[in-house]
Amino acid sequence: MQVEVINTGTELLLGQVTNTHVGFFGERLLEIGLRISRQGTVPDGDDIKDMLAGAIERSRIILVTGGLGPTSDDLTREMTAEFLGLELVEDGGVMAKIASRFRASGNEMRPSNQRQAMVPEGAEVLDNNNGTAPGLYLSTGIGSSRVHIFLLPGPPRELYPIFEEQVLPRIKNVLESEGLGVPVARNYFFMGVGESELAGRVELVMDGIPGDFEIGYCLKAGGVIVRCICSERYVAGLDEAIRGIAPEDLVAEGASAIEDVVVRDLSAAGERVAIAESCTGGLIANRITNVPGASRVFDVGYITYANEAKRRLLGVSEAMINEMGVVSETVAKAMAEGCLESSGSDHAISVTGIAGPTGGSSKKPVGSVWIGLASSGVAARAFYYRFKTDRMHFKDRASTVAIDLLRRRLGGWL
C-alpha cells in the first residue's frame, strides 16, 4: 500500500525549519510494514492542489502536514476541499473547543480563529490536545479504490500525538479491513561489532528459526541498528535468537539511547557514576543528565580542561603529565581513579584526548583519545580509540564509547 507525504509551509523551503516529519512518519510506518513512496514540500497556497492531484493517482494513503493554523497563509483546508469538490462547513464540536480555549486563556477570539472550525463536509475531526487546529481525516473513493487523506498540524508537539493516537490506528484498520495484516518491527541496537560481521551472525541464527523476516541494517551513533519486520507470532523467537548473538554488544531494543540504558542499569543496581572529562568538555555529563531521574545515579562531574584542573580536582600530578603526556593510558587511569575517590561514587569514567582541529602531533594525532574506567574495588583500566572526524563528531563518538564502556562494566562484561 503506497503512502505519500505532502509537507506544506514556506518556512520549510527557506531553511528556517528542518523537516522532521518525514523521518518520524517513515520510522513509525515501517513498524507496521509500510513505506513512504514519495514526499514533497510546497509553499503555502495553490501548489497543494497540484501535488494532491499527483499523490491521489499514485497512492492510497496521503499524509498532509501544515497550513491548518489561523493565519491567511494557512490554506491546506481550503485547497484540499476545493480540490476534492467539497464544501467547508462549520463543525460545532471544534467551534466549541476553540471558544472554550479562548475563554480559558482570557484572550479574545478573532474571526481568523473561527476559520479553524471549518471542515470539509464528510471529514472526520482528529482532536488536537496541544493546539487549536484539529487534524482532519477524509476517506474518498477514487475509481474503484478508496484513498485516505489525513490533514495534520505542522508543529511536532501537535502532530506527533495525533499521528500516534488517531492516524496510526486508522491506517491499521485500513490494512486489516483489506486482509493485509499488520506486521511488527523490532529494532536492536548493537555497539562494538561491525555491520558485516553482525549481518553474518544475524543471518546464521535467522536460518534456524521459523518465520519470514525482512531484515535491514543501519549505521547509527557509533553502532548498528538491526531492524526486523515480521508477523506478530514470530516475534518471541526472533527476540530470543537476536539476544543470543552477542549479549554484551546488544545495547538496547527499541528506541532507547545508550544513556537511557546506563541510567536504568545504574538505578537498578542502586549505584552511582561520576565523570571526569577533558576533551569531551561536559558532553558525557550532559547526555547522562538528559535522562529524567539522572539525579538518582549522578552526583558530580569534573570538566578538567586544563592540566592544573586535573591536578587540583583529580590528583593527577604534573610530573605524570609531563612524563607520560596528558593524552595517555596512565593519565586516563589516574583521572578515573581520582574521580572515583573524590566523588565517592561506585563508578568513574574519564576521557582525555585531542578533539582538534589543532593540537595533534605525529605520535598523537587529532582524534586520539584514552577513556578510563574505574569501579570501587576494581583496578582502573583505560582504552584507546582514534576517531578521524571533525571536532563535533569526535566529541559525540568519544562520549558514546565512554558511556558504552560503563554499560559493559554494569553488565558484567568488562
Next chain:
Amino acid sequence: MQVEVINTGTELLLGQVTNTHVGFFGERLLEIGLRISRQGTVPDGDDIKDMLAGAIERSRIILVTGGLGPTSDDLTREMTAEFLGLELVEDGGVMAKIASRFRASGNEMRPSNQRQAMVPEGAEVLDNNNGTAPGLYLSTGIGSSRVHIFLLPGPPRELYPIFEEQVLPRIKNVLESEGLGVPVARNYFFMGVGESELAGRVELVMDGIPGDFEIGYCLKAGGVIVRCICSERYVAGLDEAIRGIAPEDLVAEGASAIEDVVVRDLSAAGERVAIAESCTGGLIANRITNVPGASRVFDVGYITYANEAKRRLLGVSEAMINEMGVVSETVAKAMAEGCLESSGSDHAISVTGIAGPTGGSSKKPVGSVWIGLASSGVAARAFYYRFKTDRMHFKDRASTVAIDLLRRRLGGWL
C-alpha cells in the same frame, strides 16, 4: 527564477536519515535572493525521471541530490541521462582521479567504481574532494529557455563544499547573465528583545535610510534573527542602522552561535571563564568546548548535581541550602562566587534550577532557574528565569541565557 530540489534516496523516506539538504540550500539561496519553490523526495530508481519531468516544466534551476555512488541502487546519473536522451560517456579526468584514489588507499578498484566515471554527454564535472562521486552540471534548452540541472552527491560533507564552491557561482552567473543582479542577505541575531518590539524598532530605523529592503524575522535558539535582503550598495547603511538599534542585544551577525561570540570575546580580552552547573548538567561547558580554541578561555567546569558536590567543590554550605532552598538567588550567587574563587578564572557562571519533569513545587515550579554571574572584582549577581517546556528544551534555553549573560558582562552592558 524558480528553484526546485529533488532528493533521491530510500533512506530519507524510511526515517533513517533526516533531510538537511533542503534547509542548507534554502538558507544559502536566500542569501542571493532565490527561493526554493518546491521540493520532493523519491526512492532510488525510476521515480527520479517522473519528478524531473515535472520540475523541468516549472523551474529553471534544479538541484538533485543523492544516488551518485557506486552501488546498484545509485541511479541518478543513469535516470537523468535517459530522461534527457543523452548518452553516458566515460570521463577521462574523473576516471584518472578515481583510479589514483584507489591506488593511494591500496584498495582494488571494482567495476562498480568505474560507473562513477560515466557522465551524460555535455555535462560539466564538478570536482568532489571528499568522495569518489563528482557532481555534474547540465545546462539544457527547454523550449525557449535554458534549464540548469545540478546532480550532487548526498553526504553533506561532500555536498556542501561542492555547492558553495561550484554550484553557487554558476547560479550567480546565470542571474548576472540575465541581468537579474545578485542581492546580498544579512542576518542579525538578537537576544533579550521580543520579536514585535524588535520589528517596530527595525522598521523605524529602516525608514530613515536609503535602499529597498526585504525584511524577515525568525525565532531561533531563544532569540530572534532579523534577515535583510538588499542590493550590495545598501549593505553598509543597513549594518550601521541595525547595529544602532540595541547594541547590547545584538548577539551576532551572520551565522555565529552565541558560544562562538563568547569564546571570541574572551580570547580578545585575554580572559577565562569557569562554569558551575547543576540542572544544565554540563551543557554550557559542552557548548563552550564545541568552539575550536576553547582551551584558551576555559580551564574547568563543575557539574555539581548533588548538594554535597556544591558544598565540597563550591563551598555552598548545607545551612544555606536548607535555609534558602537549592534553587535560589543566594545559592546561585554563592555557586558563582565559589566557582570563581576555586578556579581562579576571570568570570564564573552558575546555574541552579529544576529541569523536570519532576522535582517542582507550587513555589518553585518545574522550569524555574537561577543563573549566577561573578567576575573578579565585581559582586556576584543572579537572575531568575522560568522556561515552561520539556527537559531538553529547558536545558537548551537555560544554557543559552547563561552564555548570553556572560556576553553582556564582557560587552560592558551588565
